[in-house]
Amino acid sequence: MIELKGVNVTYPGGTRALKSTNLRFEGGQFVVLLGASGAGKSTLLRCLNHLTPPTGGSITVDGIGTLQGRNRLLTHRRQTGMIFQQHQLIGRRSVLQNVLTGRLGYHSTLRSFWPLSDQDRSVALACIERVGLLEKSLVRVDSLSGGQQQRVGIARAMAQEPRLLLADEPVASLDPESSHRVLSLIRDVCAEKRIPAIVSLHQVELARTFADRIVGIAGGSVVFDDVAGNLSSRELDRLYRQASAPLPEAETQGHTRPFTPVVPQPLENQI
Amino acid sequence: MMQITYSELLRQRNRQIRRQSLQIGLVAAIILVCSYYVGLFDGTRLADGVPSMGSLIGEMIPPDFSDARDWVAPLMDTLAMSVAGTALAVLFSIPLALLAARNTTPHPVVYHVARAILNGLRSVPELIMGIIFVAAVGFGALPGVLALGLHSIGMVGKFFAESIEHVDEAPVEATQAAGATRLQVIVHGVLPQVLPQMADVSIYRWEYNFRASTVMGMVGAGGIGFELMGSLRLMQYQEVLAILLVILLMVTAVDGLSSLLRRRFK
Numbered sequence: 001m002i003e004l005k006g007v008n009v010t011y012p013g014g015t016r017a018l019k020s021t022n023l024r025f026e027g028g029q030f031v032v033l034l035g036a037s038g039a040g041k042s043t044l045l046r047c048l049n050h051l052t053p054p055t056g057g058s059i060t061v062d063g064i065g066t067l068q069g070r071n072r073l074l075t076h077r078r079q080t081g082m083i084f085q086q087h088q089l090i091g092r093r094s095v096l097q098n099v100l101t102g103r104l105g106y107h108s109t110l111r112s113f114w115p116l117s118d119q120d121r122s123v124a125l126a127c128i129e130r131v132g133l134l135e136k137s138l139v140r141v142d143s144l145s146g147g148q149q150q151r152v153g154i155a156r157a158m159a160q161e162p163r164l165l166l167a168d169e170p171v172a173s174l175d176p177e178s179s180h181r182v183l184s185l186i187r188d189v190c191a192e193k194r195i196p197a198i199v200s201l202h203q204v205e206l207a208r209t210f211a212d213r214i215v216g217i218a219g220g221s222v223v224f225d226d227v228a229g230n231l232s233s234r235e236l237d238r239l240y241r242q243a244s245a246p247l248p249e250a251e252t253q254g255h256t257r258p259f260t261p262v263v264p265q266p267l268e269n270q271i
Numbered sequence: 272m273m274q275i276t277y278s279e280l281l282r283q284r285n286r287q288i289r290r291q292s293l294q295i296g297l298v299a300a301i302i303l304v305c306s307y308y309v310g311l312f313d314g315t316r317l318a319d320g321v322p323s324m325g326s327l328i329g330e331m332i333p334p335d336f337s338d339a340r341d342w343v344a345p346l347m348d349t350l351a352m353s354v355a356g357t358a359l360a361v362l363f364s365i366p367l368a369l370l371a372a373r374n375t376t377p378h379p380v381v382y383h384v385a386r387a388i389l390n391g392l393r394s395v396p397e398l399i400m401g402i403i404f405v406a407a408v409g410f411g412a413l414p415g416v417l418a419l420g421l422h423s424i425g426m427v428g429k430f431f432a433e434s435i436e437h438v439d440e441a442p443v444e445a446t447q448a449a450g451a452t453r454l455q456v457i458v459h460g461v462l463p464q465v466l467p468q469m470a471d472v473s474i475y476r477w478e479y480n481f482r483a484s485t486v487m488g489m490v491g492a493g494g495i496g497f498e499l500m501g502s503l504r505l506m507q508y509q510e511v512l513a514i515l516l517v518i519l520l521m522v523t524a525v526d527g528l529s530s531l532l533r534r535r536f537k
Contacts, residue, residue: 049448051444051447051448074450074451074452075450076450077447077448077449077450078449078450079450080448080450081449082445082448082449084441084444084445086441087441088441088442088444088445089442089445090442090460090463090464092463092464092466092467093463097463101445101446101449101451101459101460102449104446104449104450104451104455104459105449105450105451109452109454109455112451112455112458112459113458153445156445156449160449160450
């Protein structure tokens with residue numbers, strides 16, 4: 001379906017966000033990219049539709065080939081729905097208008113100056129109905145709750161009638177209950193359409209609940225890649241070791257600080 | 272980490288206060304020098320002016336509305352000029368602003384050229400443009416519209432460009448991710464976000480253009496300003512006051528309408 005060969009990303013500042021990576025994603029799987037913040041999950045995910053262009057390596061997509069040239073990239077992006085952490089909707093536009101941006105890729109620039117056809121609108125409305133927000137279709141997005149906004153984001157991605165769904169930390173800013181609902185929704189719609197979903201998460205429990213396959217990432221490299229059931233606590237330890245090392249110090253801040261020089265006044269907490 | 276003491280904090284705060292007082296003092300000095308330079312402190316000259324002001328105002332009272340019927344057409348001219356001029360400005364400002372905004376410009380060179388055009392249009396006063404257009408197309412409302420429109424592009428385009436630059440990048444990225452072309456991203460990701468600011472600037476500019484178009488008549492570019500100049504030249508000060516009152520009434524009406532419109536566009 002989509003294959004990465006030697007893909008790596010170095011940011012302009014010189015940070016190596018992703019070291020040379022080989023991966024292959026097949027149809028119908030729910031894949032979770034698991035790792036601590038800053039491990040390189042988002043970079044890897046954003047490489048898959050060139051929102052972050054890889055510095056080196058190649059990405060090959062079935063039916064398109066490598067993602068070279070503008071037309072191939074636009075076709076690939078049209079076929080690839082993406083769900084973002086902060087929804088990335090336009091707050092003052094209606095749910096329907098936001099979902100319709102998912103249909104833009106199917107039309108020429110000139111055609112999209114005029115309102116889209118009833119056929120496109122029906123596709124969009126069907127997606128809105130699927131995420132359970134049909135009665136909110138003409139309501140401004142900024143009047144919805146966070147969980148509802150994320151469902152609009154899912155509807156927008158589905159309106160592209162994608163062959164692949166990417167989701168970058170889709171539940172990072174949601175409460176546990178909404179997180180479950182949103183992830184179930186992503187899993188179910190992908191199962192219905194038999195398309196693969198690649199979802200980055202940092203919560204181990206959610207990954208275990210939803211993933212068919214888990215790709216663990218630490219320090220810009222893939223350190224684990226197997227079915228979800230095989231993720232042992234030892235693997236987990238390895239996955240989060242680098243990130244958790246500095247944590248204890250940060251967490252105990254303000255309680256006991258054995259290394260601060262002893263000063264008579266308790267000024268520290270007042271400043 | 273070194274512990275910081277009360278006295279050290281207070282010392283730093285005192286230093287801040289001293290620096291701020293110095294800055295305030297400097298600004299005050301600049302204001303005083305400028306005021307002296309333009310003669311604001313010339314008490315005798317100002318005092319001499321009071322009686323002649325008084326007699327002028329005396330000559331204006333009571334306002335003379337006997338020719339009011341003749342002002343209706345010029346007032347309509349003025350209103351039409353302000354609307355058409357603003358529309359002209361907005362029409363040309365949108366493409367120019369897209370070229371002059373760092374995030375939508377196709378090339379840095381284009382960006383600088385577009386910025387230079389906007390600055391150029393802004394720096395030629397509309398009255399000068401009015402004189403030029405009167406020379407080009409003759410007297411009437413047309414040169415007024417062209418002058419107002421062209422001058423307005425400079426400011427409207429600059430404000431449009433600035434609001435485009437401050438757009439939220441997140442939905443723009445989402446539109447890109449859906450496979451939209453550059454122009455589709457602009458039309459469906461950028462413009463919907465800046466629509467309220469654009470409406471705001473346009474309506475404010477319309478209000479400004481209405482006021483400005485009352486002056487355009489002075490150079491023969493149509494509207495109520497033409498009548499005002501006529502009365503001033505004939506020293507019919509009672510009529511001048513009457514016209515000024517009518518303009519005040521219209522400006523107040525336009526102002527009210529514009530704030531009503533702007534509230535609707537939030």
